[in-house]
Amino acid sequence: MARDIGRVGGQFTQWYMTISISRAAMLTIAATAVVGAATVYSCTAASGGNDNVLAGNAASKVYVAPGKYDEYYAFFSGGFNGQVMVYGLPSGRLLKLIGVFSQNPETGYGYNEETKPMLQTTFGPLPWDDTHHPELSQTDGVPDGRWLFINGNNTPRVARIDLKTFETTEILQIPNAAGGHASPFTTPNTKYIVSATRFSVPIPNADVPINTFKQNFKGTLSFITADQPGKMDIAFQILMPGFNYDLGHAGKGPSDGWFFFTTYNSEQAYQKLELNASQNDKDFIAAVNYRLAEQCVANGKAKAFKSDYFHNFLDEKSRIAHSERKNSVRMLAPQDCPGAVFYLPTPKSPHGVDVDPTGEYIVAGGKLATVIPVHSFSKMQKAIADKAFDGEVQGIPVLKYNSTLAGEVQKPGLGPLHTEFDGKGNAYTSMFISSEIVKWKLGTWQVLDRMPVYYSVGHLMIPGGDSKKPWGKYLVSLNKITKDRYLPTGPELAQSAQLLDISGDKMKMLLDFPTIGEPHYAQAIPADLIKAQSEKFYKLAENTHPEATKSEAAGGIRRAGKNVHVNMIAIRSHFAPDNLEGVQVGDTVYFHVTNIEQDWDIVHGFGVLGADNAEVVIAPGETRTLRWVPKASGIYPFYCTDFCSALHQEMQGYVRVSPAGSTVALMANTSERAKTQATRTSALPSKMDHEMGERANGSR
Amino acid sequence: MAAADVQVLSRMGAQSAPIHEAATKARVSGGSGRLPARPRLLVLIASLLLIGVYVFPLWNVRLTAPQYPEGLGMHIRINTVQGATENDLDNINNLNHYIGMKRIEPSAIPELRFMPWIVAAIVVMGLLTTVVARRWLVYLWTTALLAIAAAGLFDFWRWEYDYGHNLDNEHAVLKIPGMTYQPPLIGGKQLLNFHASSWPAAGGILAGVAMVLALLAVWFTWRAQKLPLSRD
Numbered sequence: 001m002a003r004d005i006g007r008v009g010g011q012f013t014q015w016y017m018t019i020s021i022s023r024a025a026m027l028t029i030a031a032t033a034v035v036g037a038a039t040v041y042s043c044t045a046a047s048g049g050n051d052n053v054l055a056g057n058a059a060s061k062v063y064v065a066p067g068k069y070d071e072y073y074a075f076f077s078g079g080f081n082g083q084v085m086v087y088g089l090p091s092g093r094l095l096k097l098i099g100v101f102s103q104n105p106e107t108g109y110g111y112n113e114e115t116k117p118m119l120q121t122t123f124g125p126l127p128w129d130d131t132h133h134p135e136l137s138q139t140d141g142v143p144d145g146r147w148l149f150i151n152g153n154n155t156p157r158v159a160r161i162d163l164k165t166f167e168t169t170e171i172l173q174i175p176n177a178a179g180g181h182a183s184p185f186t187t188p189n190t191k192y193i194v195s196a197t198r199f200s201v202p203i204p205n206a207d208v209p210i211n212t213f214k215q216n217f218k219g220t221l222s223f224i225t226a227d228q229p230g231k232m233d234i235a236f237q238i239l240m241p242g243f244n245y246d247l248g249h250a251g252k253g254p255s256d257g258w259f260f261f262t263t264y265n266s267e268q269a270y271q272k273l274e275l276n277a278s279q280n281d282k283d284f285i286a287a288v289n290y291r292l293a294e295q296c297v298a299n300g301k302a303k304a305f306k307s308d309y310f311h312n313f314l315d316e317k318s319r320i321a322h323s324e325r326k327n328s329v330r331m332l333a334p335q336d337c338p339g340a341v342f343y344l345p346t347p348k349s350p351h352g353v354d355v356d357p358t359g360e361y362i363v364a365g366g367k368l369a370t371v372i373p374v375h376s377f378s379k380m381q382k383a384i385a386d387k388a389f390d391g392e393v394q395g396i397p398v399l400k401y402n403s404t405l406a407g408e409v410q411k412p413g414l415g416p417l418h419t420e421f422d423g424k425g426n427a428y429t430s431m432f433i434s435s436e437i438v439k440w441k442l443g444t445w446q447v448l449d450r451m452p453v454y455y456s457v458g459h460l461m462i463p464g465g466d467s468k469k470p471w472g473k474y475l476v477s478l479n480k481i482t483k484d485r486y487l488p489t490g491p492e493l494a495q496s497a498q499l500l501d502i503s504g505d506k507m508k509m510l511l512d513f514p515t516i517g518e519p520h521y522a523q524a525i526p527a528d529l530i531k532a533q534s535e536k537f538y539k540l541a542e543n544t545h546p547e548a549t550k551s552e553a554a555g556g557i558r559r560a561g562k563n564v565h566v567n568m569i570a571i572r573s574h575f576a577p578d579n580l581e582g583v584q585v586g587d588t589v590y591f592h593v594t595n596i597e598q599d600w601d602i603v604h605g606f607g608v609l610g611a612d613n614a615e616v617v618i619a620p621g622e623t624r625t626l627r628w629v630p631k632a633s634g635i636y637p638f639y640c641t642d643f644c645s646a647l648h649q650e651m652q653g654y655v656r657v658s659p660a661g662s663t664v665a666l667m668a669n670t671s672e673r674a675k676t677q678a679t680r681t682s683a684l685p686s687k688m689d690h691e692m693g694e695r696a697n698g699s700r
Numbered sequence: 701m702a703a704a705d706v707q708v709l710s711r712m713g714a715q716s717a718p719i720h721e722a723a724t725k726a727r728v729s730g731g732s733g734r735l736p737a738r739p740r741l742l743v744l745i746a747s748l749l750l751i752g753v754y755v756f757p758l759w760n761v762r763l764t765a766p767q768y769p770e771g772l773g774m775h776i777r778i779n780t781v782q783g784a785t786e787n788d789l790d791n792i793n794n795l796n797h798y799i800g801m802k803r804i805e806p807s808a809i810p811e812l813r814f815m816p817w818i819v820a821a822i823v824v825m826g827l828l829t830t831v832v833a834r835r836w837l838v839y840l841w842t843t844a845l846l847a848i849a850a851a852g853l854f855d856f857w858r859w860e861y862d863y864g865h866n867l868d869n870e871h872a873v874l875k876i877p878g879m880t881y882q883p884p885l886i887g888g889k890q891l892l893n894f895h896a897s898s899w900p901a902a903g904g905i906l907a908g909v910a911m912v913l914a915l916l917a918v919w920f921t922w923r924a925q926k927l928p929l930s931r932d
Contacts, residue, residue: 038846572794573873597794600770646874698719 058510061501064091069531072463072524073602075148075474076497078102079518083160084134084150089463089474089524090499093512101129101152102170108616112543113625114591115320118312121155123171130154132181132520137226139276141188141252142470145529148275148353149184149193149226155181156195158224160232164533169314172232173309175329176203176220182261186226186469191696192290195222196245196261198572200268203239204306213270217242220331221261230313236297236330237305238288244277245286247352252358252468257291258362260362264349266393277349280370280700283399285353285364286341287380288419295339297330305331317544319622335395342384343393345401346633352459356427356442357468361406363419363427372416372429374445376406401606407445412438418521422472422502428465430457430477437477437500446471446556451507453498455481462502463524470524474499475507475542478519478652485512495519495527508539534545536600538621545623547592552576557668564589566668569596570618570647575638578653582666585633585659591616592621605641608655615641630657727880732791736924739917743838746845746913747826749906753778753819756902759856761883763792765893774887775901779816780806799881800872800890801863811855818848838921842914849911857885 059248064070066373073095078085082102086095103110103119110119110127112444119125129152136143138438148161156174161167166548174180186193201215204206208216219240225233225598241261251258296302305330314321334341344362352365362375382388383403390400404510415433422428426448429438435456457479477500482493482610495513540550549555549567555576557566564587575593583589593606595618607615608628615623630636640651658664731780735743757775762784764830772792773784781804783789793803822845829837846916864882869875874892888897900908 597791598796599791650873 004685006248024168032491033161037198046423047349052638058501058508059064062090062092062499062511064088064093069527071527072474072652073175073527074463074524074528075134075136076478076515076519077134077150078516079132079495079520080190081517082128082129082131083517084131084148085515085517085519086166087513087515087522088527089476090510094150094671097169098161098167098221099129100161101126101149101157101514103127103614105614106617108614109133109622110625111614111626112616113627114320114623115314117323118168118171118314120310120312120323121157122175122310123155125157128154129157131517133183133185134191134466134521134523135186135458136523136525137190138186138188139190139283140612141256143464143467143523143525144223145525145533146306147190147226147229148523150187151180151183151195153179153183155532156183156197157294158184158195158226158232160226160229160230161229163530164535166312169316170232171307171310171312172224172234172313173223174204174224174312176237176305176331177222178203179244179470182221184224185248185250185259187259187290187645188252191225192223192226192332193226194248194250194259194261195224196220196248197240198244198246200242200244209402210270214268217268217270219243220264221245221259221286221288223259223293224327230316232313233326234307234329236293236310236332238293238332238334240286240341243284243397244349248354249353249470251362251377251467252357255359255362257289257356258377259288259290260353260355261286261288262342262346262350263343263355264351264362267629271656274368275285277599282345282347283349284398285346285350285362285375286396287342287344289340290520293332293337293340296314296340296642297332301336302330302332304328308413317542319538319543322546326632327415333395339384341396343396343398344380344400344404345390346375346562347371347373349451352416353465354419354421356421357423359468363429364670365418365429366416367417367432369416370411372409372412372440372445374406374408374442375404379406407443409438409440409447412440412447413450418460420460420462420475421470422462422465423470424472426472428460428462428475430460432456432458432480437475437507437601439502449506451500451509453477453479454485454496455479455483459521461522461524463526467524473501473503473525475502476524478515478522482514486514507527513569537598537602538619539595540594540598540621543594543621543623545592545594547590547625549592550596551596552596555668557582557698559587559664559666561652562587564666566591568593568606568639570594570606570651571596572602573647573651574638574693575606575651577668578656579656579669580667581628581656581658582664583655583657585657585663587629587630587700589628589630589655591626591628591638592619592623593626595620597610598623604641604651605659606638607682608638609636616644630655633657633659633662670699702885722749724773730868733835733925734771734836735829735838739838739924740830740833741918742913742917743826743841745916746910747774747823747830749910749913750819750826751824753903753905754816756906758881758901758904758907759898759900760901763894763896765895767893768799774804777812778819778903779807779812781812783805794896795880798872800867800869801881802866809859809860815852817908822848835921835925838914838917842918845914847928849907853885860885898932 011193070091077084080311084098088441092593099109109115109431131150132153135149137147150159156177157173159168160170162169174195177197178201180194180195181198185191197219200219202216203218218572221238223235225235242266246262248261267277287534308328310323312323346364346367350364351367354363360377364373383399387399388403389397391398413431413434413436415431416559417430417432419427419429425439425442427442437451440447457477458480461476479496482496497513497515499511501510503526550568555567562581565615570593595604597620602620605615605617616626636655638653701868757777761774773787775782825841829841860882865880883896884898
């Protein structure tokens with residue numbers, strides 16, 4: 001096209017002029033094209049609404065200078081990576097990955113002998129789950145920074161993460177359940193966290209035709225005691241009609257003592273739920289008076305129900321996880337505890353159920369509804385007193401919709417899912433289908449503002465936004481679809497989170513940041529409530545691990561049948577012992593490595609040639625055990641995997657493996673004392689042998 | 701000070717014969733004369749201040765490096781060497797092994813065993829001086845105190861010199877020809893990636909104040925001897 005214009009221009013001039021005009025025109029047009037392309041490009045990049053104008057301002061709001069700290073810790077579920085991610089806000093910087101329901105080869109969590117029991121279930125040791133909802137422990141309805149809980153959706157479990165060490169310290173399997181989705185939401189003082197069945201199944205589970213769903217399939221609501229670390233247990237379960245229990249939140253203030261769960265598939269469809277579970281005009285919110293249920297249980301109204309589940313917990317001093325298998329829960333039928341459970345009709349397959357900071361309003365996110373219905377707790381109380389019932393479902397009274405309704409937000413957008421609060425009388429609801437955050441006023445139900453988000457937001461999160469005291473400065477939109485938000489990385493992309501400033505009347509878009517797996521939900525808390533309590537290392541003097549080696553001279557090697565135990569220390573920049581002989585093909589070697597450093601962030605790792613599990617990373621003061629089965633004779637090097645010091649590359653050693661039946665004597669080069677120790681204790685099995693032997697017979 | 705001078709002058713004007721006589725006698729009797737009240741009080745205070753060295757560290761050595769923004773520290777006490785936090789001494793020793801420095805083991809430093817007794821003797825002698833109240837005792841006591849302090853500082857320096865120079869070159873992994881690692885007695889110094897700074901701590905400062913008071917006591921005693929009329 002440029003050349004055509006050039007030729008037109010050249011018709012009235014000499015040849016060289018033709019050339020020059022042609023060139024000038026070409027340059028002009030090329031320049032225009034560049035500007036045009038740039039404009040188009042910037043339009044695309046600026047698709048986040050009004051953020052183009054605010055870009056400079058937004059950058060300064062999320063800028064955390066080098067060496068400075070973020071204002072908030074944010075805990076994002078890793079979704080189908082089974083982990084928890086710790087981010088700083090407002091910068092969106094990733095601070096840590098915590099292995100929870102998934103083995104984490106980075107640290108050896110779930111691979112080393114100490115933490116393998118954490119993943120024990122009645123289905124055997126499971127290396128994976130799907131984490132959905134992080135939940136911070138609360139005191140008087142406000143996040144307190146003691147623990148973070150998170151659920152495993154696939155094989156229902158709940159985990160406790162200690163926020164002094166940022167590690168998983170306890171996992172409880174939920175029996176009589178499938179799909180632990182409505183979990184692990186907490187009561188205001190973390191007396192209980194809950195878990196409810198997303199998938200109804202026969203309870204107890206049984207081999208029945210699927211088309212007997214209506215007779216045989218049930219749901220359960222589990223109340224789990226959670227305020228004693230290491231002692232999580234099922235306080236009781238409530239046996240519910242076979243709907244899908246989706247999400248839940250505890251009451252607070254006036255509604256303290258109640259728990260609210262959404263249900264969908266009140267149609268009880270068992271195939272093509274997409275269509276068949278979307279028929280009813282209204283499904284339900286189950287309102288549970290758990291204090292009354294507690295009393296009924298105390299008064300013997302619940303039945304001992306044969307169950308099978310595991311409770312796994314980390315011993316604080318030895319840092320070894322233990323598993324206990326439990327065989328019974330107390331199961332309460334709502335009919336045996338009248339007044340404990342009511343159904344609140346709620347439009348169109350409600351997803352989220354969120355209680356405002358005052359405890360009066362119960363907001364439902366009817367994902368197929370055209371309004372956001374809000375129930376009133378005080379009206380619900382009155383409706384119960386007045387017996388304003390609209391029939392019952394399997395013995396559970398259904399309250400009249402209008403008797404509990406406080407109001408409906410009209411035309412909020414499409415696909416309302418979740419609502420959080422800023423503590424200033426405003427609510428923020430995520431709209432999956434119309435892909436936006438909608439701000440509206442509690443009480444007047446008026447929409448105040450909208451912010452498009454990219455793309456298709458699921459949960460949203462305001463620090464403390466589900467509690468009695470929201471820190472209403474930022475809002476994170478956890479989007480489900482990423483598409484073109486970042487440089488493309490093939491078909492599978494990171495997830496997209498967006499940070500909004502909600503301190504003013506109008507929401508402002510501040511930042512996009514990628515997250516991994518699928519962070520369904522996140523929780524955040526001011527950094528000051530956590531950072532001072534964060535441990536720097538474990539005290540070696542308090543290490544009660546039976547295989548701990550507390551000084552270089554105490555290391556050694558010993559044999560107990562086919563098991564060889566190596567007691568080893570790691571310190572900058574060596575292992576002791578670092579030469580081991582006498583191991584034979586057919587042996588199982590346990591490297592018990594103790595990091596005897598007592599200094600912050602001086603972590604050592606241990607990897608050995610041919611290890612078929614992972615490395616172990618050993619924090620200062622702790623002992624970690626790697627199980628290793630050499631398959632052939634030869635020399636096997638081991639080394640420190642975590643760059644620890646200037647001589648890190650020298651931090652290595654060798655194991656000599658001889659053929660079975662070899663006469664090569666057992667040898668570790670620590671010291672004379674270690675040699676005598678080897679002879680003296682060679683007949684003694686390790687205190688961990690029994691457990692490890694059992695595990696060796698099971699899975700690795 | 702000016703007020704005190706006026707006071708002295710007025711006393712000079714109001715002097716009485718017996719006092720003058722006593723003063724003359726004191727000058728005649730020299731060092732064996734009775735110690736006036738002011739230096740006596742000063743010696744008492746100085747002696748009591750010295751008790752503080754049993755409570756507070758004498759000296760602090762602080763080490764910072766790029767990797768140790770929070771720093772590592774050592775408190776030199778009258779009877780031991782301590783880490784500034786529970787594990788600092790072990791961590792310093794662990795780092796020092798790279799350059800072949802000896803482990804700092806308080807039990808291996810004999811001075812730390814007898815220093816408490818020497819200082820106790822000084823304190824007792826100081827208290828005795830205030831009770832017996834003889835001039836010669838003040839001179840003797842102050843001399844002893846200063847001599848012990850000087851010997852102590854010299855010993856500390858010698859100790860630092862030994863640790864900094866006497867390196868185990870056979871086992872050192874980091875050997876830099878000509879490099880020594882003596883921390884400063886007082887002040888700061890860069891030692892490889894570490895900046896070492898060494899300053900008196902509360903106990904050392906108390907001892908310093910005690911020494912100043914002792915010197916003042918000497919000054920007042922001497923002045924009282926020389927100018928008997930300015931007794932106090």
